[in-house]
Amino acid sequence: MSRRFRAPSPQTIAVLQALSGPHARWSYGLEIAEATGLASGSLYPILIRLAERGLLESEWQDPAQPGRPARHAYRITGEGRAVLHHALATGRKPGLKEAWR
């Protein structure tokens, strides 16, 4: 059964865009924050909401260097891509950091 969501905010679209590169790779929170210009207090509620709605998936990844903590990584899902494409097609503007400068 499909669920209906509110139209995503510009910040949400920016997060989905940051995750939707040509190769669906895993991204860390810091990378998404850097790409979108969102602060942690704004970024993580969006990530949580997207994850709960199945628009992105997350997993804990082992640290690249020993002694560092594991990091939580995020990847857009097919449903997330569909929502992003629909939002962009209907004229929602992504809230990229360039737009705020």
Added chain:
Amino acid sequence: MTPADMVLYLAHRIAPEGRADWLNAMEAEYQALETGRLRWALGCVAVALGWRVARDGLYAALLCAATWFVSRDPLFVYEAKLIPQELLSFGLNPVLVHLTVICVLLGAYRPRQIVLVSFVLVTAKHLYGLYVWYVVWPREFGDEMGPLWPFLQRLNIMNAHFLIGVWAQLGACFTGGFIGRALAYRFRPSLRSGKASGQ
């Protein structure tokens, strides 16, 4: 421990248990940061506060409203503005009725916090009562009556002996709370299966 570490620790203290995984995710990024840690940690606190308000905000508002309401009882009772004097008798004391009904509702909503809530309500009520007796009453009616005048004028089970009144009110809270808790466990299956931890 840096100020940023302390702020992050505060975020962990604020966040509800169910969100620990996400806060750990934020902390992992915090550990990877070389600059701007304080700003990131402040964001963690903001997110944790949001979670806490979403989880407990309504309950806190209800508790504040209930505390305010029961704290107004001394004025209502002693000035008899809203409650007929005939009701001020043992067994029908409106203070006890108010507390019981309020605690039924609060106990049904958060069954596991009813003991704490009972003490909060009764303590707040008596603190406000002291304020009324020692500040409001002398200001309105003069010092010649003295702060204990309301006690002496309207002697009943609630003020014949101070401790009797306090214990009666705590008993009303506990009674109402446990009735509410029983109702909650009866009609909310998620509580019986232990899914609503902390509620």
